[in-house]
């Protein structure tokens with residue numbers, strides 16, 4: 001029995017545990033996590049960890065001893081399968097039970113799988129956990145050809161690392177441009193061209209029919225037009241399914257995620273939810289209800305939930321930010337481009353340093369900054385203010401953004 005139980009030992013769960021102690025909470029705290037590792041950073045799994053530039057020790061959120069030192073029980077290798085909100089009782093996969101005073105649900109999600117035949121063959125990988133990355137890394141020596149399914153950030157980052165390793169990489173995207181879900185066309189075209197310039201075969205508007213196999217191992221990807229792309233490895237980056245089934249089964253509102261209010265409370269008593277699995281109304285998305293998959297959101301919602309548990313009433317209102325590293329390109333985004341009706345380019349993509357500004361009804365709502373740290377840092381204030389700045393002015397890269405705020 002614990003005063004606070006956190007389910008999920010990832011970014012949000014770690015931050016919630018940390019915040020409880022930072023806020024001087026002295027009650028008992030447990031974090032229950034399905035993975036065997038103490039909390040680690042997930043972004044490097046498709047970047048510095050995958051490329052071998054960082055060892056696993058260097059991506060731990062805190063050193064392994066940190067948690068016990070702060071009297072936080074890490075119950076790892078354990079999965080919560082059922083929640084009884086009336087009894088305040090969790091049931092674990094091994095049949096054991098844990099009772100809680102307050103519960104923070106921070107379970108993230110599992111990679112969405114292809115629905116076609118061959119989706120679970122050896123050589124087919126999702127990218128979500130250290131174990132996923134290790135499995136891919138183990139196979140690299142015997143891999144020449146890789147097909148990446150999905151032209152989102154994770155797929156493109158993996159493609160960049162693999163092409164640096166000299167692999168023959170093909171990226172398949174069902175829509176007519178990469179990053180279509182998260183960015184406007186100029187950014188998509190820029191990354192498409194970069195990948196092609198690095199030898200990646202980017203194919204747009206293609207549909208996967210199935211994964212072909214020999215002796216239980218993937219050998220290629222068959223497209224809807226009947227053609228087959230040979231592959232030793234297939235990486236599937238087509239989004240996640242939020243891990244909320246036990247909560248929904250317990251009666252929580254939601255579906256694609258668990259619904260939370262501005263204090264990260266679910267509809268069930270004494271249960272909060274944060275991070276990738278939390279369906280929330282985001283102030284920076286024009287009040288749209290969404291799940292936001294970012295470290296920023298997991299960390300900031302953790303803080304909101306912990307403060308609320310300790311009696312606070314401060315609603316979640318953190319500025320979204322995100323990053324992606326591909327080749328020598330550092331993309332940093334601030335704000336959310338949801339519902340944009342205009343974009344403005346600052347600088348020339350051909351120089352490989354530029355910013356794409358998103359506007360909605362004349363107001364700056366987001367910026368995608370490629371190798372322009374200054375615009376990222378200064379752009380935040382424009383997003384916070386919802387600044388109305390003439391497009392011609394924004395486009396003038398010789399004028400710093402901070403000088404545009406009246």
Ligand code: FAD
Nearest residue numbers: 008010011012034042043080107108275276293294295298
């Ligand atoms: P997670 O960090 O996924 O943690 C959830 C944990 O809960 C997992 O360990 C899971 O095993 C566990 N769990 C699930 N169900 C149960 C259960 N029933 N019982 C017990 N434990 C359970 N974000 C950025 O901002 N920038 C980036 O550059 C970036 N790159 C990324 C690259 C990759 C390859 C991936 C996978 C993600 C990336 N993200 C990035 C997204 C970011 O990692 C997530 O938004 C963040 O991890 C969300 O934190 P979370 O706590 O909600 O979930």
